[in-house]
Amino acid sequence: MQHLTQQQIRMDDVPLNRFHLKIAGLTFGAHFTDGYVLGVIGFALAQIKPQMGLTPFWEGMLGSSALIGLFFGSLILGWISDYIGRQKIFCFSFIVITLASALQFFATTPEQLFLLRVMVGIGLGGDFSVGHTMLAEFSPRKHRGVLLGSFSVIWTFGYVAAGFAGHFLTALGPDAWRWLLSSSAIPAFVILLMRIGTPESPRWLMGKGLHEQAMAIVHKHFGPNVLLIDEAPVMSKQRFLSLFGTKYRRRTAFNSLFFVCLVIPYFAIYTFLPSILQVMGLNQNFSTDLLLNGLLIVGALMGIVLTVICSRRGFLIGSFVFLAVCLAMLSLIPASQTAWLIAIFAAFTLVMSAVSNLVGVFPAESFPTEVRSMGVGFATSMSRLGSAIGTGLLPLAIVHYGMPTTTAILALILVIGAIVSIAWAPETKGLTLVDAAQGQQPVNSTFAATAK
Template structure:
């Protein structure tokens, strides 16, 4: 790096950074809104149609299956053709799918539409985190990437509130609930127009002149990227499983899987779960839980740079497991215990869920970032789909205690995986991820596999 130049990683936060963050988090708002609305819409429609538990679970899980496909397929595509095109295309699909939900007549039609919309959401998971991480300076990268998940939570909560208010619109209220996601999707699509391509991706493809033009136009003529791959490389999913990357791949996939399986199972069907546990006003109870969820998401953004990533993910699993344990041990929990346990779970899972948009983006290099994030998101959706599909059946056939015990077991698995494999990435510059000490063949700072590596602790 020559005299008078400054790394993109070391820039002060600018209006451009905030705009791209807003446009990207807007997509996550739509993601959360689309996924959050289905639970309360089904609570209205399922009794009208007399839907079986399996059908209800299939509708709830269909978008999650789509997210699996979208994350897995479009993560690699995004690494090959660029972030910018996909950044717009997925929002366009949100708009079309949202409107078509209004005209659904049969359950299979809703399953098909939710599957397609899930593909777009999965693509957005991979695209948004990759694009945003490649623009942000390292000091603000953690909190601003965490804001993706926090705003996802806002969308999820807003969907529940709007759905709650729409219940009085009559027999077709569920149609208006599902179609309402077109409104934020149109707004975000318009805002994203004009967003530039990632200069890191352009440089990684050998298009250095275009990369320099983006840097000069949006950051200034003296801004540089730092080290990038000397030769362009074509992203391949199989590379994630090479010795160099497979442990990182396994960790990101498993920690995300273990976070979302109990979360989606419990919160997609929050009214149903709360009712089965003896809470009479399940809609109000669900609203209270979503308020705790929102508060946790905000706290997660605030503390993201104050805690080591490794310690944050490990201890969050412990807290989550403890929060559900009383419901696994009590055959007839009181309403107070139910609400308290779910409130702690909602708060903690939302705070820790912010790591889902931070950790994977920091663990892979530019030419493999969207592929790595997409694969981790895809694996997590397997967990989410499994939990969402099986929860209604588990409540009917296994009972409340066994269902909660399964959730505790999954969360404890997440704690073990994090203890064994979680590295530390909090102070990593993305320019190091192209093969430097941070993410190359050598161990990362705080990686438990490195000899003598200190255990990360929270900063004062």
């Protein structure tokens, strides 16, 4: 390990500057687009269903199409980026998103629309794995949790924007769904232009043995006295299967399973929110959407605060337990108890939005540089596969088993998430990126106490 002089500072400890905020902003743009893409489909389906005569199968497939693409994009593009670099995928992903989003306007069959939304999802999936990785590798440890967790707030703003767009655009005519779905090309194109010229991750360059190039980027953006230390001089040639070897399999299992158990209920419920509220006997109108969207935003902001003041591990486990209890109560309370249903669903929405911040934190902090994009990509792909399956099956489950039983199944998934987190969740708060990836415990007494 290198030793620092009085004038030197490690990259993990540099003060937050404009470059950090720029990388964060470019990463957040992807999450805004993702929230928007996944939010508009519920409104678009209301018009597409009678026009194309959608069966419950195709309704589920279109609802889950972007999630299916996210599975493949996270898995494949995350793996590729560990070999060719972060920056190339950082730009390529938004070329795919922009083109596929715009082409949705011309879709005439469910099959065409499904394929285009899968392509949008592939771009978003690749960006999730690479964007989180780049942000983690550039961020100082003091602010890393907030920066990585804040994407949930931006995602929520994208989802809320989709709700407003859905309400106003679908009133313009029977083909308004075309404008609604293709409108995601606008933010995607803006983000693509802004990402041109983004530097490569110096940690990735250092791992490839390109020390001079890595330090040139560090000195340009953080100062001549900043050192990038604790990184292996040459990255070992890790293969995808190394994620399941003795060294990484526990962190791979934890990040994949907790991520899956959180997002299955999230996407299953909110993709088909209008239909679910109708089955629950609640009215779906602009006021209801405004209330739920407000709770999503407040919850996401609350999640940032909790990420700062709470242990990562405690926040995750407590949220899983609370959410499971909420869904269990929703499955048992009769539809006539409207006030109770609204209060519990509001509490569920608030906490679900808050804890969703951690899906951007844990995976990026759990893997070392040599497999970080692969690890983050695999965890994200598993979550999107689970979400796609859950979203695709939800309409069929409601028809065959009813809402109470379906809600109870989702509660059971959250219980599994709590068990996995109790068994395997690490405490990464307060650690350098290298120490967190190596599974070390915080040395600060406050952090150590919260991890117990």
